[in-house]
Every structure is written in structure tokens, then in C-alpha cells.
Amino acid sequence: MDRPVLHIGNKRYSSWSLRAWLILRKAGIDFDEALVPLYTPQTRQAVSDLSPGGSVPALTTQHGTFWDSLAIAEWAAERVPGLWPEHEGRRALARAAVCRMHAGFTALRGQCAMDIARTPQAVALNADTRADIAAIQALWNDVGSVDGPWLFGRWSIADAFFTPVAVRFYTFDIPLHAGAQDYCDKLLADEDYAAWRSAALAETLPGPAG
């Protein structure tokens, strides 16, 4: 079979693409990347042509192209053991944490968009964003690992879903509790994230501001 192709947006800005890409990398799945430049007049058509979902990331396999970071995560987890925690209860909790990230924290996502090249700088955060930041730290604290450095012990899909949050916390210079800060530092020091970041910093594509 041909290698799967992961269609991604700009590495600098596409937080959902980063999640899917990290998961495939950590899974050790051999894949090709295809960039769909965001923020161009052709973007909408290009993502609509890719799949009915009309968004990136999207993954092309021998069975066609499907979309959504969480669907791609589950596709990888069906092929490679260990991407979710082994213990049934921890696995359910990890899925719940991922679902909450996937569906929520919209104020943080709206006010503090991911821009990997942003010079760290604080902004006046609105009340909803502050509430999201508090909720994320409480969630990390509640589900936090007792047996390893990552959120659920060894690295899991949950860590991929929270990596772009760590980028936002860092680039918006958001003060965190000590445990949350340690966890963010761990996510940002990850070697696969570092590879993505280097490529993001080398991009010369137009951004949301044109």
C-alpha cells in the first residue's frame, strides 16, 4: 500500500494539524505530508476538494480521505497499540480529556490563536479565556499522572491534544500553576514538537493577517 498522506495547514498556525501530525509521528507510522496553505483565496476550495469534512488535517489512505484530528487519532490507535493509556479507567479519562479539548475551550482558542512564531507577550485576557485557562489547569491536575511525566504516564493522544495549548500559554505569557507549567515545559521540549516548530519558523506563507 502507498504511504498514507497527511494533509496539513500551515505549521505555524494549524493547531489541529499539529495534533494529528504528532500522533502519527509518535505512532511510528510512515506517512507523507501535503501542505494546504491556509488564508489564501484558494484555501476553501482546496480543503473542500480534499474531503467532505472540508478541513485539515485530513488523511488519505488506501480507503480514501477522511478528516478531523480525533478521527485520525483513532485511526492511528487502531493500528498502533499504546497511544491511549493501557488501564481501562485511565483510557476513558484520557478520551474524556481529549473530547473536552476537541469540543471546548473556545474562548482560549479564539482569543489566543496558535502562532508558533509569536514573540511571547501577555495580552488582557477576557473573563471567558481566563475561565478556560483555569479549567484546563484544573483538568490537568485532576487527571494528572501519578506514574510518569506525561498526562497519563507514558505519552498518549491526550498529550498531542494539549501541545497547542502549551504553545498558546507560552506565546501569550500566561502565568500557570507549578504543575501545569512543568507539564507545558515538557510538551514544548518534546523532540517531535521541536521538529514541527523548526519547520513552522521557516515558513514564509501568508498568515491570517494576509
Ligand SMILES: N[C@@H](CCC(=O)N[C@@H](CS)C(=O)NCC(=O)O)C(=O)O
Ligand atoms: N475539528 C477539526 C477542526 C479542523 C480545522 O478547523 N481546521 C482548520 C485549520 S486548523 C481548517 O481546515 N481551516 C480551513 C478552512 O476552514 O477553510 C479537527 O479536529 O480536525
